[in-house]
Amino acid sequence: MSTPLYAVTADPLDLGALVSAVSCLIPDTSDVLPIVSPGAVTTFVGVVRNENRGRRVLRLEYEGYEPLALEAFERIGSEAAERWEARMGLHHRLGVLQIGEASVMIAASSAHRADAFAACRYAIERVKQIAPIWKHEFFEGGDVWIEGATADPDDDDARQYAYQRACA
């Protein structure tokens, strides 16, 4: 079975499968057909850290709105494809995650490394802005829902911010 480019799952993430999914020559879902076969794949792996704002983190529980998260991932993939000749894979994990476990994996393939790096960085910034996913942090002495950005996919300032980070 082929690995989907976009996924939200309770299962452990598999970077190798994601890299393969963005490396293949004939995209199964994307309407952005590569003219040149990929010459670079960059990846990002987000990992559960044992510290946050001075708190000793014990574990995280991720919650998500799955159908909307998949739609957000597709949107991020097409935004990246508009700016760079890149093909994106994006998998996010939900449920209970222990310290050191991967919560998110992104792979971006492109003909050349610069586009692949930029697209990958852009994608993680956009995930933090618009993916309907939440961290419930359990730390020594309590727990708290982490609240970051108000998700608005049409906010051009946010998109511009992600673009600037990607090209920094």
Add this chain to the structure above:
Amino acid sequence: MRVNIRLFARLKDIVGTGEIERQVPEGATVRIVWDILTSEFPDLRDYEVSISTAVNAEYSRMEALVGNGDEVAFLPPVSGG
């Protein structure tokens, strides 16, 4: 008409469940659904300016109309990654 309301993260904690059904007037907007909800659960008002909304799993605006049987979701600020 009835709508199916989805709530996430702390909104879910405030309401005590992630999924509830409510009767709303014909021609209701997402805003009206939110107002019905906040009058029942006043603690939700903390999120008045920071929530995002979705109708049938697509991001929407507060002014969007909702229909019978629609799924209306209220999302606190996100923190994926």
